[in-house]
Amino acid sequence: MPRHFLRKLELYTHLSAADREALESAVGEKRRRVGPREDIVREGDHTGHVNLVLEGWACRYKQLEDGRRQIVALFVPGDLCDTHIDVLREMDHAIGTLTPATYAEVSRDTLGAIAARHPRIMQALWWDTLVSASIQREWTVNLGQRSASERLGHLLCELFLRLRGVGLTEGNHCVLPTTQADLADAMGLSTVHINRTLQDLRRAGLIVLKGRNLTIPDLAALQAASLFTPNYLHFDHIGRHLDAVEPVAV
Known part of the structure; x- marks a missing residue:
């Protein structure tokens, strides 16, 4: 069951039992399990x-010819990768795993048909796309603007x-793999620089990081130190405020 995905969409709008059943059916079509450091899409x-990431972590990245890599997005369980990629002829970036991962391949036709039949799903998917852009x-x-400590925090x-x-x-607490x-x-x-910055955050008592386990003793304090809003x-x-309004197809 894609429980993390359903829970994420319900941050934006309320899903009916029929909505949830339709999504569960679509996600169950084709699932793949891959190891760490493998490309899902090149x-x-x-x-x-x-x-759709079901388990594990992945990332969107660009790689230069000399091997340098820039990660431009991190994906955690429940995240869709490139919901509207069908408007492009080919991928202009890669998606790779950071940990062992399970993901579902949902055809664009299936997703489009579900969204057409279930307005709340369409609404939630658009909210998800807008939040990804945000x-x-x-x-x-x-x-461009934050210091190393602010950036990492x-x-x-x-x-x-x-x-x-x-x-x-x-x-x-959470896992940070x-x-x-x-x-x-x-x-x-x-x-x-990352190692040094993590040490600075530890010394300031803002984080406790032991292996793959992250503890944030005072989230408000870390937010303030990192200029995080x-x-x-x-x-x-906010999407729930629109529940009474019929979603507009885009």
């Missing part, structure tokens, strides 16, 4: 389906809230 590929804008601000706040939104936190190299590639910093995640159930 740049230049032509794809007829949308990938996150991308915030990452641009991160890279901001990312940790974001990931914690995204995981909490789909039920993958326990109190102030990324390596320091992954964080460096996402934050535009060297691995050495969660409004761009739109996790205030």
Whole structure:
């Protein structure tokens, strides 16, 4: 059952039993299990389906000819990768796993048919697309304006809230399976700089990081230190305010 995906969509709107059943059926069509550091989709590929992360972590990335990599998005369970990629002739980036992962391949035709029959699903999918664009804008601000400490703290706040939104936190704890190299590639910093910045956050008492386990003792304090405002995640159930309004097809 794609429980994380359903829980994420319900951050934006209420889904009926019929909505949930339709999504569960679509996600059950084709599932794949892959290991860590494997490409799900390569740049230049032509794809007829949308990938939904069910378990594990993945990323969207661009790689330069000399091997340098920039991670431009992180995917956690419940995330759709490129919902509307069908408007492009080919992939202009790659999607790869960071950990062992299970994902579902949902055909664009299937997803389109479900959205046409279920207006709330269409509404939720558009909200999800808009939030993804909002996150991308915030990452641009991160890279361009925030200091290394603010940048990394901001990312940790974001990931914690995204995981909490789909039920993958326990109190102030969550699993953080990324390596320091992954964080460096996402934050535009060297691995050495990431290591030093993590130590600074630890010494300030803002995080406790033991292996793959992250604890944020005081989320408000980390948010303040990182200049983090969660409004761009739109996790205030704003989509639910539109439940009484018939969604408009775009």
